Amino acid sequence: MLSQAITATHTVRAVLGTAEFFEFALKNPYSVQHTVTIEVDRPELSVILDPREWHHFKELTRSVTPVEEEMFHLRDDLKPQVYLRPNETVHIPFKYQTFSADPMVVAAQGPAGLGAGAQAAACSLGKSGAGQTKHIQVSFQVSRGKPIALLRVKVEPQPHVVDQTFRFYHPELTFLKKTIRLPPWHTLPGAGGATGHLLKSSRRTEPADQEVLRCYLYVDPDGAFLLPANGIQDLYIGVRPRRAGSRFIYLNLVDVESHQLVSSWLLCLSCRQPLISKVRWLPRSKNTVMALDRRSWSGQ
16 A cells, blocks of 8 residues: 555557657655665666756657756666755656567558458457556665655557558569669658668668659549448459550559548459461452452441
8 A cells, every 4th residue: 555655657658669758756755865766677668867868858848847967877787866855856757669569569550451350350459459558667766775656657559650551463473573762761750770770671772762663553443332231242344455465454442431442453464366267268359359348448
């Protein structure tokens, strides 16, 4: 009961690679001064020791609490300490940042264009992913390891923010070879870390940018129809080639209300010239030739 009385809870909704900043108001409840040692049981959560970094996050979050210079000093075991006067209250800055992806959170968001069964599975994964909440314990101790405050940080991982999607369609038993052109990694927001390593892995073609594929978009058919719930709708497709050769046709089924891709098909067409198996010789007469010419002119 005494431990619960001095325990505070803070919730962090974290995204992979993104630094989450918050402050904790630590008060010395005694009438004498104390040197408080801060212990954190997870490396993803750390105390911001650099006042310049602290000031940077306060500007981003528009926090009005003061920034104190040289407020912390480190012990031999690298645990930060802060000196508190009697009944003094200070704000301890914390930063949570992780580069380890949670597979449950990645699966919870699911790819675009899922069917009904896959959507239900993704929802179930999302519910199970909510159970992957992490808890980090922070202890503020005075002499002899006596805690004067406990902070319980509840970390709720959030799905990755995806603002652009590349879709590649290709027939089976063939090789897919595409080139993607991306802007220089150091010009993107949040350059460095995971983003920088990802963009550096692509092939550099010019000093200013990276190389990508053309982009193709096929929308066919353009008419809308009603798809019954839990029903099966047959789509009849007629193909009439006008010349010999190979061609890929993309058939996308899109929900016009939610603007989401329901399903997609790739039609691989291969057309060749007809095989001539029989030849019929006509008599060489002027009248016959003229008759054939007239038929061809009349469209027969």
